[in-house]
Structure formats: C-alpha cells, structure tokens
Amino acid sequence: MSLIPADVSVSDDDLSLVHAVHDFAQNELLPLDRKWDRGQSDVSEILPRLSEMGLLNLLVPHDLGGLGLSYRTYVAILHALAEWSPSTSVTVAVHSLVGGLIDRFATESLRAKCLSRWGEASSFAAFSVSEADAGSDASAAKTTAVEVADGFIVNGEKMWVTNGMTAEWLFTLVRLKGHPEREHFCGLLIDARSPGITRQKIRGKMGIRGSETAVISLSDVSVPAEQIIGRRGDGLGVCLKSLGRGRVGIAAQATGIAEACLTEMIAYARQREQFGRPIGKFQAIGDMIAQSAVELEAAKTLVWRAAATIDAGVIDRTATSMAKLYASEAANRIAYRAVQVHGGTGYVNECRVEQLYRDARITTIYEGTSEIQRLVIARELSG
Numbered sequence: 001m002s003l004i005p006a007d008v009s010v011s012d013d014d015l016s017l018v019h020a021v022h023d024f025a026q027n028e029l030l031p032l033d034r035k036w037d038r039g040q041s042d043v044s045e046i047l048p049r050l051s052e053m054g055l056l057n058l059l060v061p062h063d064l065g066g067l068g069l070s071y072r073t074y075v076a077i078l079h080a081l082a083e084w085s086p087s088t089s090v091t092v093a094v095h096s097l098v099g100g101l102i103d104r105f106a107t108e109s110l111r112a113k114c115l116s117r118w119g120e121a122s123s124f125a126a127f128s129v130s131e132a133d134a135g136s137d138a139s140a141a142k143t144t145a146v147e148v149a150d151g152f153i154v155n156g157e158k159m160w161v162t163n164g165m166t167a168e169w170l171f172t173l174v175r176l177k178g179h180p181e182r183e184h185f186c187g188l189l190i191d192a193r194s195p196g197i198t199r200q201k202i203r204g205k206m207g208i209r210g211s212e213t214a215v216i217s218l219s220d221v222s223v224p225a226e227q228i229i230g231r232r233g234d235g236l237g238v239c240l241k242s243l244g245r246g247r248v249g250i251a252a253q254a255t256g257i258a259e260a261c262l263t264e265m266i267a268y269a270r271q272r273e274q275f276g277r278p279i280g281k282f283q284a285i286g287d288m289i290a291q292s293a294v295e296l297e298a299a300k301t302l303v304w305r306a307a308a309t310i311d312a313g314v315i316d317r318t319a320t321s322m323a324k325l326y327a328s329e330a331a332n333r334i335a336y337r338a339v340q341v342h343g344g345t346g347y348v349n350e351c352r353v354e355q356l357y358r359d360a361r362i363t364t365i366y367e368g369t370s371e372i373q374r375l376v377i378a379r380e381l382s383g
Ligand SMILES: Cc1cc2nc3c(=O)[nH]c(=O)nc-3n(C[C@H](O)[C@H](O)[C@H](O)COP(=O)(O)OP(=O)(O)OC[C@H]3O[C@@H](n4cnc5c(N)ncnc54)[C@H](O)[C@@H]3O)c2cc1C
Pocket: 094, 127, 128, 129, 130, 132, 134, 135, 136, 137, 159, 160, 161, 162, 163, 205, 213, 362, 365, 366, 367, 368, 369, 370, 371, 372, 375
C-alpha cells in the first residue's frame, strides 16, 4: 500500500519511482535494517546505494541536477522507505531537510556549489540545532559564533544530531556574539571535516538504531563568511520554517511504520489459530485491525494534505503540525496493537513488530514533540 491516495493521479514517472523505492527498500534495506537493530549500524554502508537510487537528491531542483520532486511524491518515498526501514527514512529526511534550506535560504553561489553535488554520498548532511539544554526551546541554544575578518569562529556542543557521525555538512544554529539582539541567531553551513570538530556516537537508543545520532563538539571551528544561511538574525526563522516542512516527512515516516504494523497484524491474524480458528475471526482482534486501518487512513490523509499545502507554496502550520501529531501518535497506537495481536510472539525481537514498536516511539519526539505540535495548533487556531 502507498501513501498516494487511490483517487489521486500523479505522473507515471513519480509513481514508478515510488514503486521502485518500495521494492528496493523491501529487498535491500529490510535485511540491513534488522541487522542494524541488533547492533551493527553503519550509515556509510548504505550511502553509495542511496546515492545511486537518487534518494539523496529528491528535492534538489532539476537545474542543479536533482529530481525536483513535488513534496507529495517526496513524502510518498519517505513512507515507502519507512515501511521497510524506518532508520533509512529519517536518514534521507534529514539530509533532504538540509538540502531544502540551502535551496531556499543560501546565497546563489553557495546554493549552486552545494546542491549541484547534493546527490553524492560525499555531500551527506545533518541538521545540528538541539543542545543538551535546548530541545523544544531552540532559542536556548548556547553555541556561539564570533565574527572575524573572513568568517566566523564557532564554539559549543550540539546534541542528538541525526546523520551526525558521517555527515560532511552540518547546518548549525549559533548565537552571534557581540551583535544586537535582533541579529543573535544565525545559521551556518559547517564543513564537518574542519579542524576543531569531534563527534561521538550516542549509543543505546530504544529504536531507529540504523540511524546515526551524535554529539558534536565544536572548538574554535572556522567557517567561511559565505557559508552563512540567510542573514544575521535569521537563524531561528530558518530552523523553524525548515522544521515546518520537515515534520511532514516525519509524519510520513510514522505512516510507513504504521503501514508495516498493519500488514504484519493482518497476516498474523489470518495465520494464527486458537480455539480451533484463526484469531482474526475473533471480534476483539478484528476491532484492533479495523481501528488501526481507520487511523492509518486518517493519518495518510493528513500527511497528504499537509504535503499538498507545501506544494502550493503555503506553509500551513496547522496542517503540518496536525499531520505530525496525529500520524506519530497513531503509529504508536497501531504498533502497540500489532504487538498485542501477536501475543507473546510479538514480544521477541525475532518478530518484526517488536522492532517496529520501538522504532515508532521516536516519531512523537523529534522535529517537535506532540506537546509542541499541540501548542502550535492551538496558537494558530486561537490567533
Ligand atoms: C533519536 C533522536 C534524533 C534527533 N535528531 C535531531 C537532529 O537531527 N537535529 C536536532 O537538532 N535535534 C534532533 N533531536 C532532538 C529532538 O528534536 C529533541 O529531542 C526534541 O525537540 C525534544 O527536546 P528535548 O529532548 O530536549 O526535550 P525537552 O524539550 O526537554 O522536553 C521534555 C518534555 O517537556 C515537554 N515540553 C517542553 N516544552 C514544553 C512546552 N512549552 N509545553 C508543553 N510541554 C513542553 C516536551 O514535549 C517533552 O515531553 C533528536 C532526538 C532524538 C532522540
């Protein structure tokens, strides 16, 4: 099943691409994803293949050699990836988020320089905004930049950086020292190979273990002046606008996970027999399947609608936050039911729903927690 609604026509090329990604993810990513979950994760193992498939170039405009996909087709691809590898889905989503902000906010020369190579594994990117004391409140970020003759010197520590161990580019939110308050926040694109950068992998995650998460320390890191993203003072705005789009991608990751859970639930309910009949014949099990199917359909509709608003050039914060809130919470409920339908079998790692249950959990946390999405929706509605 796909995120693309049955009554919507997308181009044959886009449809073929989504199907090709679905098959690639099922055949090649699923076995890797299961291996990563058991502890041997290494994103660099898969980057060349993602690059070959065009998956690092999804949103880059045609004139810079990218696929220039609509946001709807893009989220359909994230959904297809998440069905088989939730970790790869977020890996691609974060890399694409950084490409998107370069496209919209960087100078023309930086945009052309970076995006013309964005599809290559060597351009892999991370979004380093959160810090130990700045999570939901990004404006509490303490990483500083001092402006010098030819650029900036950055000091601080970023936390929870997805793609952070392997990324070549780090979009980084900094606080400009010695500038008036309205110019405080600034976004910089930092070459991750610069002297002064050390990275440490965060281990022991509950789920999405195939996705890298890192702590990045920056000590007197030099950043050329032309690598500023937006103007001085625009940093928070660039982050929030990018997250407004990015969270629809996480919502699509959630629908992909939920789709996988529903498929597993139905298959098991048909095959497992108790009291002399398949458990799917019991009303309680049927209820869990029906409720999950309805919630998944509702989540997909919200995700598709939010992506359509982005394609229409309108960032409708209510629509994007509703999609993220509902899809991520529905994915968690559906994953819970998937384990329940499997009984004891679902409690053991051998069974895929055990992993999906853990993978679903992060979707209500990153790119804005559920509580923050409710705040945004309430604020938008109440003006
Ligand atoms: C695996 C993983 C990957 C991540 N990837 C990235 C990444 O690539 N880049 C990046 O910059 N960050 C990343 N993050 C960070 C992520 O975005 C934050 O964890 C998230 O925004 C929440 O911040 P926090 O963990 O500091 O929690 P806190 O902000 O401390 O929140 C704790 C609790 O308080 C609630 N809360 C906070 N403020 C309010 C409020 N005003 N009203 C009501 N409730 C509130 C929250 O909802 C939550 O329940 C990642 C995190 C994880 C775990």
